[in-house]
Amino acid sequence: MFSLQDVHSFYGDSHILHGVSLALPQGKAVGLLGRNGMGKTTLIRTLMGYVPARSGRVFADGKEVTNFAPEKMAKLGIGYVPEGRGVFPNLSVKENLLMSARAGLDGQRNWTYERVLETFPRLKERLSNGGDQLSGGEQQMVSIGRALMTNPRLMILDEATEGLAPLVVAEIWRVIAEIRATGISTLIVDRDYKKVLAHTDYAAVMEKGKLALQAPSAQLQQQPEPLSSLLGV
Ligand SMILES: Nc1ncnc2c1ncn2[C@@H]1O[C@H](COP(=O)(O)OP(=O)(O)OP(=O)(O)O)[C@@H](O)[C@H]1O
Numbered sequence: 504m505f506s507l508q509d510v511h512s513f514y515g516d517s518h519i520l521h522g523v524s525l526a527l528p529q530g531k532a533v534g535l536l537g538r539n540g541m542g543k544t545t546l547i548r549t550l551m552g553y554v555p556a557r558s559g560r561v562f563a564d565g566k567e568v569t570n571f572a573p574e575k576m577a578k579l580g581i582g583y584v585p586e587g588r589g590v591f592p593n594l595s596v597k598e599n600l601l602m603s604a605r606a607g608l609d610g611q612r613n614w615t616y617e618r619v620l621e622t623f624p625r626l627k628e629r630l631s632n633g634g635d636q637l638s639g640g641e642q643q644m645v646s647i648g649r650a651l652m653t654n655p656r657l658m659i660l661d662e663a664t665e666g667l668a669p670l671v672v673a674e675i676w677r678v679i680a681e682i683r684a685t686g687i688s689t690l691i692v693d694r695d696y697k698k699v700l701a702h703t704d705y706a707a708v709m710e711k712g713k714l715a716l717q718a719p720s721a722q723l724q725q726q727p728e729p730l731s732s733l734l735g736v
Pocket residue numbers: 514517519537538539540541542543544545546
């Protein structure tokens with residue numbers, strides 16, 4: 504459904520993505536790996552329309568959507584959980600969640616406010632707290648919950664476990680597995696490559712703005728080379 508074809512993008516004069524082609528098939532989980540600064544977030548931001556693709560093309564269901572605005576990409580069914588979370592600090596947890604509620608492209612409302620609270624029981628005790636009164640883990644739960652309430656076909660999680668305590672990290676991976684099991688496609692960026700491989704169908708590795716390797720995750724689990732060289736582990 505969503506794909507990028509030979510995409511190049513820049514920050515000013517800095518050429519960051521050098522011809523990236525990646526498919527995100529319906530119902531599949533894709534892991535995006537690579538050392539710091541290799542362009543993972545830029546790839547996501549280009550797909551979402553925050554960074555313009557200077558050449559190359561982005562497709563949704565075979566239709567070209569290159570450089571559509573982020574709101575339009577979201578309406579096409581992408582739930583984006585950005586690095587750094589992006590919870591509205593002056594809104595309560597309840598308001599943060601309810602403001603994004605809408606039916607999916609096909610009209611389904613599988614992810615309701617109630618279901619998000621069942622998925623993240625911890626948020627039930629925080630409903631009237633402001634976004635700025637939450638722990639990092641709770642903010643991440645709100646951010647994921649908010650994206651789920653748009654009933655997306657694709658969830659993008661950029662470093663969703665970054666800086667969180669081990670118990671919270673385990674909870675986030677549990678929810679990622681639950682999202683995957685419901686048939687929503689996922690694109691996951693995380694430093695823990697073993698966890699990424701365990702939770703995805705395919706993995707792609709970025710090296711200096713290019714995809715240096717794309718393979719089934721199960722294959723990369725069995726044959727760590729050349730993945731481990733690319734990641735420096
Ligand atoms: N707003 C920006 N303006 C200029 N350069 C940027 C900007 N954001 C990122 N870059 C540069 O683009 C390159 C790719 O960064 P990007 O954030 O996409 O990498 P990443 O693989 O996601 O790494 P990280 O894990 O560190 O976030 C880096 O060299 C970074 O310094």
